[in-house]
Amino acid sequence: MRFKGGIHPKYNKSTAASSVEKMPLLGRYVVPISQHIGAPGEVIVKKGQEVGRGEPLTKAGGFVSAPVFAPTSGKVKAIKEFPHMMGNMQMAIEIIADGEDTCWEGVKPLGLWREQTPEDLKSAIAAAGLVGMGGATFPTHVKLSPPADKPIDTFILNGAECEPYLTSDHRVMVEQATEVMEGVGLMMRVLGVTKGYVGVEANKKDALEALRNACPKDLDIEFALLEVKYPQGSEKHLIYALTGKTVPAGGLPMEVGCLVQNVGTAVAALEAVEKGWSLIERVTTVTGSGINEPKNISARVGTPLQDVIAFCGGLTSAASKVIFGGPMMGFSQFSLDVSLIKGTSGILCLDADEVTQFTAGPCIRCGACVDVCPMGLVPSALGQYAERDRYAELGELCVNDCIECGSCAYVCPSHRPLVQLFKRGKAELRKLQQQAG
C-alpha cells in the first residue's frame, strides 16, 4: 500500500557500501543517565568505584525506563551534569577506562533463545537496557509487553531507514543479517507471534536479500521492498505499507495488532540473550559534507562526540552544524562534548554552505505542506494557530497526530519553522489539558 503524502529528499547515502569500522577503546566515556523515553534511572554506582564492562550504572527508574551500563572497565570519575544531545545539561556518569576492558562478572548468557521461555527472554531484554535504536528510544521490554486486551499478531522489522544520509541500519542488515533474523525470531517468540514482516526501502535491495537468505526456516516472514519515500520508516506508515492496516489516530500500533522494531534492536536483543551483553555498543553513521572521512562505525554508548569525529578524520574547516540523527528529524548540537547514546543512528556534519539559515516569511497558503503531510493534517493552518498561541484550535486540528517528520517544513517556500511550532504547540496544549484536569 502506498501512503499519501511524503517527500523525496536527496538521499545522500554515500556510506551505504562502507563496512562498519569498530572504534578503538578510549580513555574516557561519559554515559548519560537518561537515554530513553520514560523515567531516568537511579544511579547505583559511587564516585571512585571500579566497574566492569557491561556493569549497570543505574537501575530502571520505573517500568517505562531502562538502565545504562559501563561501556568499558574502569573507574567512575564523576557523576554530574554534562552536555546532553537533547540540547541541555543532564546527569551523566564519567568513566575513566583502565584499558583492560574486562567484562563485568555479572554478565551471564541465558543460552539459545529457542530454549528460553518468553518471560525469561523479556527480562533479559529489560536487564540489558534495550531501547528502540532507530532514534525514538522507547524501552523495548515495554513495547514487548502489550496489554492483555491488545494482542499482537504481527511483528514488523523496520529496515526502511528513510532518513537521508543514514546507512547504519543498512550496514547492520547486510553485515549481521543472521543476527538480525535470529533477533526477529526471538522477539516473535516473546510475543507469541507467528507472522512477521520485514520492510526495506527499495534503495537497499542487497539488505533485503541478505535478510531473506538469513531467515531461519521455521519463521513465517514476508519480505517486502518498499517505495523509497520519506517517511516510509514511520511506524504507522510502515504498517500501512506492509499490511494495509491503519493505526487509528491517537493510537499505538498495538491497536491493529502490530509491533515494529528496528534492526539494531533485533541484534541487541539476540546479543542480550545469547551472549548476556547489555546495550553498550551500537552502529552509527558519521557522514555529511562536514566530516573528512565519512564512515559507518561501531562505537560504545557514551563515546564523546569529539572522539567520534576525530576517528572519522575530524571536521572540515567549513563544518558548521553537527546533527544527532538524520537531517529530517535529528537534533543539532551545541557542543562537541555530548555523548553518543543508545538511540544515535547517525551523526551528520554539514558544511556552512549547506547550513543556510533562513528568515521565515509569512504563509502564502501554497498548500505544498498539505500535499506532503503523511498524516493528512493541514500544517499551514496549524502553523498560523501555533504562531498566535491558539492551542485549543491546534488540538481541534489534530496537532497531536503530527509525527514531526518535517516534510511540511522541508517543502515550505516561506521557510516556516513548522515542526518547531508544532512541538511547542503540543507541549502548551498538554499543559492546558492538564490544567483543565
Next chain:
Amino acid sequence: MSDEKDPKTSPTPPEGDKAVEAKPAPKKEKPAAPPKLVMSASPHVHKGQDVTGIMRDVFWALVPAVLVGIWFFGLPALRVVAITVGGCLLFEWGYLKLLKRPGSITDFSAAVTGLLLAMNLPSTSPWWMCLVGAFVAIIIAKQIYGGLGYNPFNPALVARVLLLISFPVQMTTWAKPSSIIAFDAATGATPLGALKEYLSMGNTLPLPADQGASILQLVIGLRGGCLGEVSVAALLLGGIFLLWRGHIRWQIPVGFIGTVALVTGIAWLASPGSYASPLLHCLSGGLILGAFFMATDMVTTPVTRKGMLVFGIGCGLITAVIRLWGGYPEGVSFAILLMNAATPLIDRFTKPRVFGARKLYQEAKTA
C-alpha cells in the same frame, strides 16, 4: 583530559556565558577552539524552493500573454504595463519603508500583481487610472490586510473591479487589435460584449460574421479585450508551464473552465438561438487568464486539493451565470472575488482525512 573544565562553559546560551564570566573562568585545555555550531530545529535540509522563486516563475509565465497583448495593441499597451508594474513596485516599496515592515519588492509578488493588473485593463486605459489601480491593489487590497500572505482577495482583481465600477467608460473602451507596427486607434467591442449587445436587442444567434471573432482569432488573440486576456494560446503556454513547475494544481483551472463549458453547453443545447456555444465562452473574455493565473493565486484560494476543485467549480458557476443571465457581459473577476470570500469556509469543509481517523474532524465548539 578536559575533565577540569566546567561544563557550563562549553554550551553557549548567552546567559550561561555571562554567569561564568563573573568568576574567573577555568581555562579550557582544548588545543583548538571548537567550531561555532549552528543550532536549529529539524528538518535541517530544505527542498530549496522559496517564495521569490515561485513568484518569478509566475511572472515569466505571464510574459508571453503580455507580449502578445503588446504586439496586438501596440505602445499604449506597453505604457499600461509599465505604469501598473512600476506603480505596484513603487507603492509596495513605499509602504514597506514607511511602516518599517519586513519584506521586499524583490520577491516579485508586487511585480506579479502589477502585471496581472495590466493584463486586466484595456490598452486604452489612461495613465492615472493605471496608477489608481496599482494603489488599490497594493495598498488597499494587500498591505492593509498585513501584506503578502494575509490578503483575503486577489489584489489585482480588487483593483480591476474597483476601476470597472468607478470608471465604466474607460474600462470598456477597447482598441481594435492590429499590430505594433500598423497601429490603429480604432475602437471595437469584445466578443462577449458584442454577443450581449446583439442578444439584448432581441436577435437570435448566430452572430453575423462581421461581429465577434473566429475561433482562430480567439486562439491567437486577435480580438478586442483587456490587453493580457486576448491570446488563449499564449496564456495556455504560461499555464502549462506553471502546472509543470507545480505552482498551480490542475483542480482550479479544470474545475473552472470545465464548469463554464458544462453550464454554457447545457444552455446552448437547450436553446442555441439565445445562447452562444461553450467553445466561444471558453475562448473569450478573461476565462483562460482567470482560470490559470487569477483563480490560482495561492494566497486567496483553498490549500487542499479538494478545496481547489470546489473553488474552481464555484468560479465556473458564477461566471456562467453572470455571462448568461447577468447584466455584465463578463463575470470572471466577480466570480473569483466571490469565491475568494468563500475560501476560509471551503478550507474548513475540505480538510483532508487525518491518517487513521475514524471520523472526520469534530466540529469546532466555539464558545
